[in-house]
Amino acid sequence: MYKKPLPRPTLESKEFWEGCKRHELLIQRCRDCGSYRHYPRLLCPKCNSENTEWVKVSGKGQVYTWAIAVQPFHPGFAEDVPYAMVIVELEEGVRLMTNIADSRPEDLYIGMPVEVVFDDVAEEVTLPKFKPAGK
Amino acid sequence: MTTLKDKAAIVGIGETEYSRNSGMSNLGLLLQAAKRAVEDSGLSIKDIDGVIPGFMGITAEDLISNFGLADLRYSTTVHMGGASAVASLQTAAMAIATGIAHNVVCLIGWNGYSGMRAGAVGVQMQTMPTMPMMSNLREFEMPFGSFVPAHWFAPLARRHMHEYGTTSRQFGAVAVAMRKHALLNEKAMMKKSITIEEHQNSRMIVDPFRLLDCCLESDGAAAVVVTAAERAKDMRHRPVYIMGIAEGHPDSPDQIPNRPVFTEVGAKKAAPHAFAMAGVTPKDIDVAMIYDCFTWVVICQLEDLGFCKKGEGGPFVEGGRIELGGELPVNTHGGLLSQAHILGMNHVVEAVRQLRGDGGAAQVKNAEIALVSGFGDLGDGSVVILRR
Ligand SMILES: [Zn+2]
Numbered sequence: 001m002y003k004k005p006l007p008r009p010t011l012e013s014k015e016f017w018e019g020c021k022r023h024e025l026l027i028q029r030c031r032d033c034g035s036y037r038h039y040p041r042l043l044c045p046k047c048n049s050e051n052t053e054w055v056k057v058s059g060k061g062q063v064y065t066w067a068i069a070v071q072p073f074h075p076g077f078a079e080d081v082p083y084a085m086v087i088v089e090l091e092e093g094v095r096l097m098t099n100i101a102d103s104r105p106e107d108l109y110i111g112m113p114v115e116v117v118f119d120d121v122a123e124e125v126t127l128p129k130f131k132p133a134g135k
Numbered sequence: 136m137t138t139l140k141d142k143a144a145i146v147g148i149g150e151t152e153y154s155r156n157s158g159m160s161n162l163g164l165l166l167q168a169a170k171r172a173v174e175d176s177g178l179s180i181k182d183i184d185g186v187i188p189g190f191m192g193i194t195a196e197d198l199i200s201n202f203g204l205a206d207l208r209y210s211t212t213v214h215m216g217g218a219s220a221v222a223s224l225q226t227a228a229m230a231i232a233t234g235i236a237h238n239v240v241c242l243i244g245w246n247g248y249s250g251m252r253a254g255a256v257g258v259q260m261q262t263m264p265t266m267p268m269m270s271n272l273r274e275f276e277m278p279f280g281s282f283v284p285a286h287w288f289a290p291l292a293r294r295h296m297h298e299y300g301t302t303s304r305q306f307g308a309v310a311v312a313m314r315k316h317a318l319l320n321e322k323a324m325m326k327k328s329i330t331i332e333e334h335q336n337s338r339m340i341v342d343p344f345r346l347l348d349c350c351l352e353s354d355g356a357a358a359v360v361v362t363a364a365e366r367a368k369d370m371r372h373r374p375v376y377i378m379g380i381a382e383g384h385p386d387s388p389d390q391i392p393n394r395p396v397f398t399e400v401g402a403k404k405a406a407p408h409a410f411a412m413a414g415v416t417p418k419d420i421d422v423a424m425i426y427d428c429f430t431w432v433v434i435c436q437l438e439d440l441g442f443c444k445k446g447e448g449g450p451f452v453e454g455g456r457i458e459l460g461g462e463l464p465v466n467t468h469g470g471l472l473s474q475a476h477i478l479g480m481n482h483v484v485e486a487v488r489q490l491r492g493d494g495g496a497a498q499v500k501n502a503e504i505a506l507v508s509g510f511g512d513l514g515d516g517s518v519v520i521l522r523r
Binding site for chain 1: 254255258270271273274275276277278279280281282283285286289290291292293294297338339340341342343344390391392393397
């Protein structure tokens with residue numbers, strides 16, 4: 001039984017989560033000015049256009065920063081501590097909150113190259129996680 | 136050009152007991168703090184024609200019905216988390232300067248220990264519609280284990296350490312200073328002194344935040360009465376004038392990962408406006424109350440407020456500079472870290488005490504100008520500059 005909280009997709013975000021289910025990382029891009037944005041938004045914050053496409057991105061990026069949860073605050077994560085909450089910056093410039101698979105918290109460093117992996121945590125939900133690049 | 140400068144003054148302050156078990160409802164605490172603030176001002180409760188209740192536990196309707204207010208002219212609530220207390224002073228001053236209301240009470244508080252644990256905000260406030268960042272946190276961060284304020288801000292602190300070499304011992308200097316001040320404050324929940332070594336040995340909560348980097352969780356409420364400057368002179372206490380005030384919102388205020396700059400918070404945007412309105416500079420500030428939910432948040436705000444350059448906040452807090460007797464005494468009541476977590480209204484109350492000369496053992500000699508900062512939600516900022 002999966003005890004961690006699951007995302008509840010909205011009209012604005014469902015393409016992102018449906019992409020994850022297909023093991024594709026999709027990010028919004030403005031059709032007018034070309035800028036990427038995340039988390040999903042109705043309007044492009046740069047040019048305010050609502051003309052948006054979902055683009056499959058490379059899934060490559062690097063560790064921007066992280067924190068290590070030592071004390072558990074949620075029963076679903078009680079057995080995971082210490083675990084790292086990692087902010088990854090994708091090549092396309094947007095960042096995600098995620099976890100790094102196959103890595104100990106003490107091995108993390110800012111700038112560490114990582115690539116996306118998909119964790120099918122529940123029948124209806126796949127989470128985008130990352131692993132050290134090339135590992 | 137019209138300005139809010141010196142148009143309004145704080146004339147009354149009120150606080151409940153600060154504890155871990157108030158035995159009272161949130162509403163009871165808030166009403167008690169508001170009533171005490173009005174009593175302190177010398178006004179009658181019936182003179183109150185404006186209210187700015189905090190974003191939880193109480194509404195304008197509660198105040199009308201409990202206080203029997205016959206003609207409330209103005210009410211609003213500021214939704215900036217821990218930045219709300221200071222930001223509500225701006226709203227009060229605007230209502231007063233425009234003649235909409237004459238005597239406005241700003242109040243905030245909670246059962247932050249016996250009720251909803253302050254440190255677990257996020258887990259417990261998941262459905263709170265008044266915290267606008269919660270939907271993003273719930274959908275994109277909680278599934279990865281990020282739930283509570285310590286989780287939100289620790290990644291920012293790590294970037295600050297990476298970019299500027301800020302150290303955990305420097306975080307510790309903030310914790311030690313706040314504790315020293317708390318020992319002089321009879322309302323403070325913390326009664327035992329700490330050292331940097333004890334800070335360094337305190338258990339890790341969310342690396343890089345140790346236990347002693349995290350503020351208290353408290354039951355309590357605080358309130359102030361704001362009135363027009365021209366009437367303030369005739370009241371019971373020496374008025375404390377609002378010289379300059381502003382709020383500031385970080386870029387990407389509803390999520391942290393895509394914030395363009397991780398080492399700046401809302402105070403960075405608010406500070407220039409507040410100082411410009413007041414016509415003073417950071418050098419003119421005699422005492423500062425800096426919102427201190429985490430030690431690092433103090434360091435970052437001291438930079439953003441202009442007390443030192445960006446990246447120099449770590450060295451700035453060392454060597455007793457922010458302690459009583461230092462160049463810039465900070466949080467002479469002990470702050471959220473060691474007095475109590477009353478969402479920053481206790482900071483406003485302490486600034487008023489200092490400017491009235493009622494600071495007791497923690498009085499900063501000849502304090503004439505004080506700054507109070509608020510910090511809330513994912514880094515919203517508010518800044519007020521007060522003078523006696
Ligand atoms: Zn655009």
